[in-house]
Amino acid sequence: MSSRRLPVYLLIDTSGSMKGEPIESVNIGLSSMLTFLRQDPFALESVYLSIITFDREVKQILPLTDLEGVQLPKIETPESGPTHLGEALKLLCTTVDTEVIRSTDQQKGDWMPLLFIMTDGSPSDLQTFKQQLPEIKKRHFGNIIACAAGP
Secondary structure (H helix, E strand, C coil), rough: CCCCCCCEEEEEEEEEHHCCCCHHHHHHHHHHHHHHCCCHHHHHHHEEEEEEEECCCCCEEEEEEEHCCCCCCCCCCCCCCCHHHHHHHHHHHHHHHHCCCCCCCCCCCCCCCEEEECCCCCCCCCCHHHHHHHHHHCCCEEEEEEEECCC
């Protein structure tokens, strides 16, 4: 591995309340962010992006991919549905465990991953959400940034 990767995970709320303007703003923001990052030589060399969406279903729609290889999917929302942030955090932990390279005595691993959570509300699966918080802490994210979307 030539350089250490900086894994960046985006958790995006696609519940019913994000329909319309909020999800359009997210799509525009993602596109702008990608354009901006691709202009930075350090980012091009090190940033790897992953996107997980959550509503009733939770899915990784973009596995950890280098910036040049990222093809942004259009993010859409169902007509209605809950905000399963707890389940999204659970999938995130599994994903980080399999995708992020840990440092060993023989090699430098990836940088501490960054996590951005974009949501307009609170989790519908509060119990799962609370159970996942200590698990998220164990993954040693460099930063966790919560972004409010919509009102």
